[in-house]
Amino acid sequence: MTNIDSSCIAVGDIESIVYLFFTCLRAAAIWITSPLRLRSALFTYSNAKSCWEDLASFLGKQPNSVALLQMATFILWHLWNNRNSFIFRKHYLDVNELLRMVKVNFDAAVCRSKRKGSVASLARDSQGRVLAWHYRTVNHIYDLLILECIACRDALLMALHRGFKNIMVERDSLIVIQAANGHIFPLVIQGLIKDIEELGLSFNSISFTYA
Numbered sequence: 001m002t003n004i005d006s007s008c009i010a011v012g013d014i015e016s017i018v019y020l021f022f023t024c025l026r027a028a029a030i031w032i033t034s035p036l037r038l039r040s041a042l043f044t045y046s047n048a049k050s051c052w053e054d055l056a057s058f059l060g061k062q063p064n065s066v067a068l069l070q071m072a073t074f075i076l077w078h079l080w081n082n083r084n085s086f087i088f089r090k091h092y093l094d095v096n097e098l099l100r101m102v103k104v105n106f107d108a109a110v111c112r113s114k115r116k117g118s119v120a121s122l123a124r125d126s127q128g129r130v131l132a133w134h135y136r137t138v139n140h141i142y143d144l145l146i147l148e149c150i151a152c153r154d155a156l157l158m159a160l161h162r163g164f165k166n167i168m169v170e171r172d173s174l175i176v177i178q179a180a181n182g183h184i185f186p187l188v189i190q191g192l193i194k195d196i197e198e199l200g201l202s203f204n205s206i207s208f209t210y211a
Contacts, residue, residue: 021079023040023041034071071128075126103124107151123159149179149189152169164203170208170210176189180208
């Protein structure tokens with residue numbers, strides 16, 4: 001049986017889920033520095049479920065509960081992505097970089113009767129505020145997979161144009177997200193995926209997530 005190292009990648013302590021997301025020194029620094037001002041280092045929970053339930057209950061009672069809950073889930077997601085980024089790419093974002101992370105969504109639609117499609121992208125910060133958006137019609141292309149790739153490429157171009165350095169690209173197009181992450185993809189989108197890969201090199205940090 002393979003031995004799994006349970007040590008924290010940041011400081012070497014034994015890693016649990018609560019530790020990873022809340023009480024690790026790096027995680028605690030992110031929570032306290034964020035607009036939530038959460039002193040997660042003081043948490044004494046034995047399991048992550050109770051920890052999240054209490055946190056969500058508290059945030060849900062605040063006047064701007066939706067924005068606060070969005071931020072909390074945003075931070076959790078990026079703590080996990082940051083951990084994986086260090087494991088697989090040896091790159092760990094510092095607190096300020098992580099809090100400046102921009103979430104980019106893209107989408108595409110087809111109108112076969114008019115033989116055209118449309119693509120759109122949206123960028124938001126950790127509080128869910130819209131930072132930028134883009135939309136355009138694509139004539140003579142009505143293959144949804146190709147349009148999804150075009151939308152992803154446009155999203156990266158938008159992010160570069162706006163000066164975003166750390167982004168998380170999210171979409172429910174499994175083929176496009178897997179292709180951007182290095183998996184096998186249909187030849188019909190080869191050129192577009194190459195464009196996406198080359199654009200990705202322009203960012204300090206980028207991840208492609210299926211959601």
